Amino acid sequence: xxxxxxxxxxxxxxxxxxxxxxxxxxxxxxxxxxxxxxxxxxxxxxxxxxxxxxxxxxxxxxxxxxxxxxxxxxxxxxxxxxxxxxxxxxxxxxxxxxxxxxxxxxxxxxxxxxxxxxxxxxxxxxxxxxxxxxxxxxxxxxxxxxxxxxxxxxxxxxxxxxxxxxxxxxxxxxxxxxxxxxxxxxxxxxxxxxxxxxxxxxxxxxxxxxxxxxxxxxxxxxxxxxxxxxxxxxxxxxxxxxxxxxxxxxxxxxxxxxxxxxxxxxxxxxxxxxxxxxxxxxxxxxxxxxxxxxxxxxxxxxxxxxxxxxxxxxxxxxxxxxxxxxxxxxxxxxxxxxxxxxxxxxxxxxxxxxxxxxxxxxxxxxxxxxxxx
Numbered sequence: 001x002x003x004x005x006x007x008x009x010x011x012x013x014x015x016x017x018x019x020x021x022x023x024x025x026x027x028x029x030x031x032x033x034x035x036x037x038x039x040x041x042x043x044x045x046x047x048x049x050x051x052x053x054x055x056x057x058x059x060x061x062x063x064x065x066x067x068x069x070x071x072x073x074x075x076x077x078x079x080x081x082x083x084x085x086x087x088x089x090x091x092x093x094x095x096x097x098x099x100x101x102x103x104x105x106x107x108x109x110x111x112x113x114x115x116x117x118x119x120x121x122x123x124x125x126x127x128x129x130x131x132x133x134x135x136x137x138x139x140x141x142x143x144x145x146x147x148x149x150x151x152x153x154x155x156x157x158x159x160x161x162x163x164x165x166x167x168x169x170x171x172x173x174x175x176x177x178x179x180x181x182x183x184x185x186x187x188x189x190x191x192x193x194x195x196x197x198x199x200x201x202x203x204x205x206x207x208x209x210x211x212x213x214x215x216x217x218x219x220x221x222x223x224x225x226x227x228x229x230x231x232x233x234x235x236x237x238x239x240x241x242x243x244x245x246x247x248x249x250x251x252x253x254x255x256x257x258x259x260x261x262x263x264x265x266x267x268x269x270x271x272x273x274x275x276x277x278x279x280x281x282x283x284x285x286x287x288x289x290x291x292x293x294x295x296x297x298x299x300x301x302x303x304x305x306x307x308x309x310x311x312x313x314x315x316x317x318x319x320x321x322x323x324x325x326x327x328x329x330x331x332x333x334x335x336x337x338x339x340x341x342x343x344x345x346x347x348x349x350x351x352x353x354x355x356x357x358x359x360x361x362x363x364x365x366x367x368x369x370x371x372x373x
Contacts, residue, residue, distance in 0.1 A: 056237020131172035157218035277356035278340020320357035332357030
């Protein structure tokens with residue numbers, strides 16, 4: 001969907017036109033500076049160790065922990081490191097706010113080289129909790145391995161953010177803990193936060209009859225912190241190592257690719273795939289342009305109006321908008337759920353699920369290149 005602003009008075013229209021003329025001029029003059037800010041210069045040394053001043057700890061690629069963290073959800077899934085690399089029971093491990101990474105040299109140079117500790121099992125065992133299994137096998141996805149099921153928002157989040165590899169099997173049903181819905185997994189604990197989805201989007205769920213998700217509607221609790229405390233792990237901050245730089249997605253050359261034939265989007269840091277999501281692009285007559293573009297304007301929420309090809313539209317409160325060329329933008333969508341289905345729905349924009357659009361907005365920046373093919 002392409003966009004314009006609300007109809008304005010003549011005086012405001014003049015101001016609007018002058019403002020946009022100035023913005024376009026500035027974008028044209030400063031694009032190289034913007035690109036330099038969002039992506040590092042070429043031919044710099046490869047980043048192998050980063051530092052998180054918020055927790056006072058490093059994250060290194062010495063045994064693959066840094067790349068695993070970058071490729072599997074980053075802050076959303078694991079949080080920040082809360083320890084350095086440690087050797088416990090003969091194995092290299094590192095604690096994070098929401099996880100424990102473990103190095104398995106027997107699987108070196110395979111996808112199993114880095115695995116996640118079973119901190120959910122450990123937490124339940126420490127607290128001697130035994131939760132009743134599912135008594136209704138007709139709902140959700142049932143896992144005979146543990147006797148529990150997954151459904152609703154927790155099932156969607158589990159499927160989209162790593163499934164068995166990242167979270168493991170469920171170790172409980174959804175249970176109420178002090179008025180909050182939670183569920184335990186081998187490697188995590190989910191917590192439902194319905195307030196993370198705005199009242200407007202809740203209303204749209206009812207109007208359109210589709211499920212909408214905010215990025216933080218399902219929260220991963222900080223079990224890594226809790227297990228580190230229970231096991232007396234040293235989490236004291238350490239001094240920054242020489243050569244270590246503060247972590248930021250901008251340390252690597254970021255780029256976004258959109259495959260129109262597959263209706264899928266991919267985000268990279270250098271050559272490492274760090275995110276992918278289904279999309280819905282422009283339908284016939286409003287085809288999404290192919291080519292190499294750049295994010296030139298971003299806004300967390302925008303009302304889009306316009307007329308094109310004999311069609312007019314007014315769509316309020318579109319979330320996580322990032323323009324790449326003219327009125328074509330990456331943005332969240334609440335009025336359909338055809339992403340990745342092959343059904344192209346838009347007036348040229350690249351439609352994403354709301355939680356995917358939010359992740360991409362928080363990761364990207366002005367000047368990040370977007371290739372559409």
